[in-house]
Amino acid sequence: GQQVQQSPASLVLQEGENAELQCNFSSTATRLQWFYQRPGGSLVSLLSNPSGTKHTGRLTSTTVTKERRGSLHISSSQITDSGTYLCAMEPGANTGKLTFGHGTILRVHP
Amino acid sequence: EAAVTQSPRNKVAVTGGKVTLSCNQTNNHNNMYWYRQDTGHGLRLIHYSYGAGSTEKGDIPDGYKASRPSQENFSLILELATPSQTSVYFCASGDAGGAGDTQYFGPGTRLLVL
Numbered sequence: 001g002q003q004v005q006q007s008p009a010s011l012v013l014q015e016g017e018n019a020e021l022q023c024n025f026s027s028t029a030t031r032l033q034w035f036y037q038r039p040g041g042s043l044v045s046l047l048s049n050p051s052g053t054k055h056t057g058r059l060t061s062t063t064v065t066k067e068r069r070g071s072l073h074i075s076s077s078q079i080t081d082s083g084t085y086l087c088a089m090e091p092g093a094n095t096g097k098l099t100f101g102h103g104t105i106l107r108v109h110p
Numbered sequence: 111e112a113a114v115t116q117s118p119r120n121k122v123a124v125t126g127g128k129v130t131l132s133c134n135q136t137n138n139h140n141n142m143y144w145y146r147q148d149t150g151h152g153l154r155l156i157h158y159s160y161g162a163g164s165t166e167k168g169d170i171p172d173g174y175k176a177s178r179p180s181q182e183n184f185s186l187i188l189e190l191a192t193p194s195q196t197s198v199y200f201c202a203s204g205d206a207g208g209a210g211d212t213q214y215f216g217p218g219t220r221l222l223v224l
Contacts, residue, residue, distance in 0.1 A: 033212055042200065043153075045212040086153070096141045096204055097168070098213065100153040 002027045006087050006101035013108050019074040021104045023087035031090040032063045032070040033098065038083045046085075047072070077108045113137060114216035116201050122222045129188040131219050133201030141204050142184040143213065144168070144176060146197040153200065159184055191223045 003026040013019055023032060034046040047054055047061040049070070054061045060073040074081060084105050088098040114135045123129045135142065143158040155168030157176035165176040173195060175187040184203075188195055198220050204213035 035215075042217045043202075043215040045214070048212045088153075096143070096213070097155060097158065098143075098153075099155075099169075100145075102150075102152040 002089065002091055002099045004087055004089050004099050004101035006085075006104050008104060009102070010105040011107070013077045013106070015077060015079055015108055015110050017077055017108075019072075019077055019081075019106060021072040021074070021085050021087070021106075023070040023072070023089075023101060025068050025070075025089045025099075027068075027091060029065055029068070029089040029091055032061070032065075033088045033090070034059075034061055034072050035086040035088065036083055037086060037103070041083075043086065074106075077106075079108050079110060082106055082108050114201055114203050114214050116199075116216040116219050118219060119217065120220045122224065123188075123191045124224055125192060127191050129191050129195075129221065129223075131186040131188075131199055131201075131221070133184045133186075133203075133216055134182050135184075135201075135203040135214070136182065137203060137214070138181060139203040139205050139214075140181075141213075142178065143202040143204075144174075144184070144186045145200045145202065146170070146195075147200060147218075148197050156186065156199075193223045195221065196223045197221060 031050040035043040049061040049063045058075045063070040084103040086103045087101045144156045145153045159178040177185045201216040202213040
């Protein structure tokens with residue numbers, strides 16, 4: 001079946017540093033989505049990106065579907081950015097079905 | 111902001127018992143989804159629905175049934191619960207299609223099957 005690989009598995013930063021999270025998927029995707037999850041909490045959508053580059057606040061998502069990869073860049077990290085970042089691919093157009101990676105655990109220290 | 115609620119938030123069940131997890135969304139989304147989240151497996155899709163009266167099998171449907179009696183409500187049913195179904199279950203809603211579409215998740219239900 002479809003697989004989504006995220007790297008690194010975990011990342012520790014000093015406040016103010018930038019983070020680059022990677023996502024690779026095994027089959028054709030029509031869209032990549034990025035979600036944030038606080039420990040013990042629910043998921044919150046960050047960015048939905050079919051291709052190219054999208055920005056929101058300090059977040060930049062880049063999706064290269066033909067190369068089956070994507071990334072999430074977090075600039076000027078803050079302590080409140082700590083948590084798990086999940087990448088999900090949508091394999092078919094307009095299905096809404098998502099396949100998730102296992103996530104990258106981010107810890108930001110003061 | 112989309113509102114998705116789940117009940118119960120925590121549940122302890124016995125092996126062989128019936129468990130029903132409920133989900134309600136107030137945003138008139140056509141699509142609803144049930145996932146489970148386990149360490150080492152991430153989130154996996156169990157069942158989903160494209161609208162009232164429809165249910166579709168996801169990636170791991172065995173041992174689960176789903177019911178979508180209305181646009182707002184989507185239930186996940188474990189007819190004969192087993193310890194392997196101990197997990198955190200998330201419901202989500204959304205409308206597929208379009209560049210900005212995403213899924214809105216409920217707070218999750220922690221299920222422990224003894």
